Amino acid sequence: MADLCTLPERRPAACFGEYSLKARPYRRLYAILAVTCDVPATIDGMPQVLTTDKVAIHYEVHGSGADTLVLLAGQANSSRWWDAVRPDFETTFRTVTIDYRGTGRSGKPDTDTYSTRGFASDVVAVLDHLEVTRAGVYGTSMGGRVAQWLAADHPERVSRLVLGCTSPGTPHGVERSLEVSRSLAQRDAESVRQALLELMYSPAWLATHPGPYNTLGDPAMPAHARRSHRKASARHNSWDVLPLITAPTLVVHGTDDRFNPTANAALLAKRIPDARLRLITGARHAYFEEFRDVAGPLVRKFLLTGLPTT
Numbered sequence: 001m002a003d004l005c006t007l008p009e010r011r012p013a014a015c016f017g018e019y020s021l022k023a024r025p026y027r028r029l030y031a032i033l034a035v036t037c038d039v040p041a042t043i044d045g046m047p048q049v050l051t052t053d054k055v056a057i058h059y060e061v062h063g064s065g066a067d068t069l070v071l072l073a074g075q076a077n078s079s080r081w082w083d084a085v086r087p088d089f090e091t092t093f094r095t096v097t098i099d100y101r102g103t104g105r106s107g108k109p110d111t112d113t114y115s116t117r118g119f120a121s122d123v124v125a126v127l128d129h130l131e132v133t134r135a136g137v138y139g140t141s142m143g144g145r146v147a148q149w150l151a152a153d154h155p156e157r158v159s160r161l162v163l164g165c166t167s168p169g170t171p172h173g174v175e176r177s178l179e180v181s182r183s184l185a186q187r188d189a190e191s192v193r194q195a196l197l198e199l200m201y202s203p204a205w206l207a208t209h210p211g212p213y214n215t216l217g218d219p220a221m222p223a224h225a226r227r228s229h230r231k232a233s234a235r236h237n238s239w240d241v242l243p244l245i246t247a248p249t250l251v252v253h254g255t256d257d258r259f260n261p262t263a264n265a266a267l268l269a270k271r272i273p274d275a276r277l278r279l280i281t282g283a284r285h286a287y288f289e290e291f292r293d294v295a296g297p298l299v300r301k302f303l304l305t306g307l308p309t310t
Helices: 023-038 116-129 142-153 179-182 189-200 202-208 223-234 261-270 292-305
Strands: 049-050 056-062 068-073 092-099 135-140 158-164 249-254 276-280
Touching: 023 135, 049 116, 056 116, 056 142, 068 116, 092 135, 092 292, 116 223, 142 158, 142 223, 158 179, 179 189, 179 223, 189 202, 249 261, 249 292, 261 276, 276 292
Parallel strands: 068 092, 068 135, 135 158, 158 249, 249 276
Antiparallel strands: 049 056, 056 092
8 A cells, every 4th residue: 555655646646547447346445545645536537636624626737837827716617617718828837727626526515614715725735736836826706716815825835816807705895786686596597597698708709609608607516515605605705814915916807797896806906915907898707718818818927927917
């Protein structure tokens, strides 16, 4: 067992890293190895890290860059949130994405362990396994809330920080309008889906991009996990720790974002020391996808240089 645990491994897998054990009898062995070695259980070739509370967090590593960039998705979404734009960063960075607990291929405990601060701890567990001591962090929507905690609680791990279409949370953040909240609380699932699409993208973009869309939530999430994600996002409050963030920070937001009102961007930029603010004209919540030709270069330049962007 000791030899298995000490195999040199730099790929996103460990203990039999390149093998995929699909036979059911071996799954128990993998679970034992994961706990004993403190490494991910790569069942069916899926790299996972076990957190201190024994929840498996699935992660993916892409790209060929020397520096690491952590990409954090929105509420109730898996790492697929980034599928459309991840390639924009892969020639410059080694990207790391995770499935939050409750989503994708990560564990889905029915426990009170979901919080934006806790999600940040899950990210640190992945970085520790990958032996990444310091990384750029780009979080959008709820991922931006997670990124705030990551930068505040673990300042030595964050080289530069990008907060996209996000908020400091209650009670200081600007809440969406009653009209928007009602549109998302309709009984008819298709009506809710359409309302969400129109909050994410402009009509012109939707007319020429019929989907599929990876920003509308993980359809396979169990109900308890979906509820837990809603609570985690709703309870977020980073106001008191924002002034403690030391990483160079860029705040990005769309001018037409009603899902997470644009006014939150100015609150964050004012609260975080020396943060820079850039608004993308005409963009709604998913600015990073619809306006990728603007947002991508903007974010890459900041992550690489930390210089003011235009």
